[in-house]
Amino acid sequence: MVLNNEIHHTGEIYWHSPGIMLWQSGHNRIAHNLIHHTAYTGIILSGVLLSTFAQTEDRRELYRTMRWNEVKRTHGQAAFNDVKEYLHSRNNMIELNEIHHVMELLADGNAIYVRGAGSKNVIRRNYIHHLLGNTFMQAAIRTDDGQCDTSIIENVIFRCTAKGIVLHLNNECINNFVIDLAEAWHNGRKFPPIYLLLQEGPMTGAVIRRNIFYHPGDTAQFYQDGTNPRLPAAWIRETETDENIYYCAGNPQLAEEVLAATRREGLNGRSVAADPRFRDIEQEDFSFLPDSPALQLGIVAIDCSQAGVLPV
Numbered sequence: 001m002v003l004n005n006e007i008h009h010t011g012e013i014y015w016h017s018p019g020i021m022l023w024q025s026g027h028n029r030i031a032h033n034l035i036h037h038t039a040y041t042g043i044i045l046s047g048v049l050l051s052t053f054a055q056t057e058d059r060r061e062l063y064r065t066m067r068w069n070e071v072k073r074t075h076g077q078a079a080f081n082d083v084k085e086y087l088h089s090r091n092n093m094i095e096l097n098e099i100h101h102v103m104e105l106l107a108d109g110n111a112i113y114v115r116g117a118g119s120k121n122v123i124r125r126n127y128i129h130h131l132l133g134n135t136f137m138q139a140a141i142r143t144d145d146g147q148c149d150t151s152i153i154e155n156v157i158f159r160c161t162a163k164g165i166v167l168h169l170n171n172e173c174i175n176n177f178v179i180d181l182a183e184a185w186h187n188g189r190k191f192p193p194i195y196l197l198l199q200e201g202p203m204t205g206a207v208i209r210r211n212i213f214y215h216p217g218d219t220a221q222f223y224q225d226g227t228n229p230r231l232p233a234a235w236i237r238e239t240e241t242d243e244n245i246y247y248c249a250g251n252p253q254l255a256e257e258v259l260a261a262t263r264r265e266g267l268n269g270r271s272v273a274a275d276p277r278f279r280d281i282e283q284e285d286f287s288f289l290p291d292s293p294a295l296q297l298g299i300v301a302i303d304c305s306q307a308g309v310l311p312v
Contacts, residue, residue: 011039090118098308136186218250
């Protein structure tokens with residue numbers, strides 16, 4: 001258990017130092033920590049990358065951790081289900097942490113990052129806000145190459161740059177609030193924020209339900225799917241997507257277009273394009289007013305004041 005710590009200003013000597021890292025470690029609870037002002041990622045949950053199982057020479061540090069007389073090599077990148085018995089970062093609970101102002105120096109990282117981990121990891125009720133580094137490669141919560149069987153539930157992401165949640169394969173995204181993301185720059189170009197990025201398929205088994213995507217401006221991508229030069233294509237039509245709220249205050253038509261496009265794919269039948277009626281966004285109160293459409297959709301309110309360190 002890693003409980004009730006304040007972790008800050010890590011990475012001042014070794015820039016790539018995360019706030020908390022679990023590597024090949026399962027059945028842990030990481031809760032009620034406050035992580036802020038770091039050069040790199042807040043929390044990393046990792047293990048052995050699937051590509052490692054196909055290596056025939058010592059090219060990365062992970063190779064040297066393997067007892068190759070006990071592990072079967074694969075031809076090409078391993079399938080998750082074929083090697084998950086070796087992925088020991090499983091059954092972890094990452095909950096009720098507050099993370100802000102991480103990723104202040106490096107460019108490819110996240111508040112919470114999951115890659116090379118096993119099954120049944122849960123990321124829930126974390127409050128991630130004010131990730132303000134101007135980097136296109138940043139997300140608040142990101143699963144990465146080959147990651148499966150991860151549940152991202154009831155997190156609040158508020159005023160971060162670039163991307164909200166990145167999903168791969170069959171992971172779940174349920175009852176999260178992604179609010180007021182900011183644009184980012186990459187190679188001299190400005191990119192609108194992406195609230196939900198689908199990056200690796202097939203996405204059969206993925207669930208995207210009862211989330212709120214709220215943008216106060218006029219230009220954003222509520223989701224991005226499609227082909228990828230490095231990974232198998234990820235398509236929202238392969239997911240189970242419904243009961244979400246999309247709202248673009250500066251351009252309400254944008255949310256209507258998202259609903260129309262996804263309904264043509266047989267998705268979002270009960271979802272709405274409407275103001276979710278948060279009680280007071282500026283005061284970071286994301287409870288619902290009595291007339292909120294979230295109540296009819298079964299979306300659960302999230303009290304961010306419960307995240308972070310506990311009072312002594």
